[in-house]
Amino acid sequence: MSPAPSGQFGPPKPAPNWLGWLAFLFFIFVQVYSVLTSPADAMMGHLQKNMYVHVPAAWVTFGAFGVVLVASLYFLWKDDERADLLAASAAEVGSLFCGLTLVLGMLWGRPTWGVWWSWDARLTSTLVLFLIFVGYLSLRSFVEDPHRRGQWSAAVGILGAINVPIVWMSVQWWRTLHQIQSSPRGLAPEYLRGLMLNLAAFTLLTIWFIWRRYEAARYERAAEHAAQAAALGGYNG
Amino acid sequence: MTTKKTKWGALAAVGVLVIAFGWLIYGGLDSNVVxxxxxxxxxxxxxxxxxxxxxxxxxxxxxxxxxxxxxxxxxxxxxxxxxxxxxxxxxxxxxxxxxxxxxxxxxxxxxxxxxxxxxxxxxxxxxxxxxxxxxxxxxxxxxxxxxxxx
Amino acid sequence: MASGIAGGGVGYVVASYVITWVVLGAMLVRTVGSVRRARAEYDQAAKGEFRT
CATH class of the missing domain: 2.40.50.140 (Nucleic acid-binding proteins)
Structure with a gap:
């Protein structure tokens, strides 16, 4: 028997509509712009344009899992259920982008390396990251009690997020097929501009996605609270 | 009281899992999986x-x-x-x-x-x-x- | 020789953009839908609460 979790809460503050419009319009603009303005790369031709989706997707994956880490720690510390809901939303969005990163990477690896996949440290650790968060999401649907669910998923969320720096550094620490991180120095300015714009666009989209998913989760919980209150016979402040 | 206990329990579980996991997956990688x-x-x-x-x-x-x-x-x-x-x-x-x-x-x-x-x-x-x-x-x-x- | 990069890898690039856009579009639809549904559910529950 766990006592009632953190205080009940009402409906969330909705994400502003303009943010969604801005995120998507900016994204569309940036994608079209970067594809049209970047010349074919000397070594790999138009394949270079894969960079404008694969790299930002990986980047926002790391960012989203960073949100999971912070929110999970906050939940364990303050026992505030809203932090748990935020972590869950970020985990969901992060997993989506992580899966996308893997698929986009394969679409680049096949023509460049000659193989869709290889078990090097970068690819393997990214797959591990993805699987942990898929596990995180299914764990949430298995545990009924919100308080328990929060604690278990916070544990898995933190565990998963610890992988992020490992994935990031894997290309430095071990010999890999995957090249090391591209640095502005190794990138011609016309590519760097496209990459930076896409990073910004993906980040904006991710913020909006997490916010809206969090909003939905808040409404769901608020509805449950309201239903409970109704069942207990009225609302008494 | 129970909350406090489960909280620390969860934190301890996280710690153990993290260490075990890190050691399992990555600890041996450098020497074994070249x-x-x-x-x-x-x-x-x-x-x-x-x-x-x-x-x-x-x-x-x-x-x-x-x-x-x-x-x-x-x-x-x-x-x-x-x-x-x-x-x-x-x-x-x-x-x-x-x-x-x-x-x-x-x-x-x-x-x-x-x-x-x-x-x-x-x-x-x-x-x-x-x-x-x-x-x-x-x-x-x-x-x-x-x-x-x- | 083998095809692929000889054409600049256009097929692979197109595939990566199509997949990205489809995934993000699907996420948009799902996200907006989930907020709308949860909101309606909440409004319903809140009404029931005050009726008693």
């Missing part, structure tokens, strides 16, 4: 290096590529500057395969001193630049894949 050996390292293994499935990584030694388009037979040497190992492979290499390119080959090192490769992978650098003026990328790829005889 993605590829360089020619120098493979040669240093001596008799132990033969006939084991492994990956060999290095650069395609310039001028060493012999490609028979009819038989789909590819021979080249992989070098790391010090050591050098001959590689024999069947089938067409990836498009970006060329002299001086970083490659990773999978296969076995035979007693005849030739690495029998089942798969040739091209390692891409992290640099990107547009082709020089008057040079179309498609032309470059064609020239990369010309047989070495020409």
């Amino acid at each position: 993605y590829f050996l360089t020619p120098k390292e493979l040669l240093a293994k001596g008799a132990e290096g033969y006939d084991k499935p492994m990956r060999l990584g290095g650069q395609v030694k310039p001028g060493s590529v012999v490609w028979d388009e009819q038989k789909l037979d590819l021979r080249f040497a992989v070098t790391d500057g010090t050591g050098e190992i001959k590689v024999h492979s069947k089938g067409a290499p990836p498009q970006m395969f060329k002299d001086g390119q970083g490659v990773v080959v999978e296969g076995r090192y035979g007693h005849d001193g030739v690495f029998k490769s089942t798969s040739v992978m091209v390692k891409h650098s992290n640099e990107y630049k547009a082709p020089a003026k008057g040079e179309r990328p498609s032309d470059m790829y064609k020239s990369l894949m010309k047989s070495p005889a020409t």
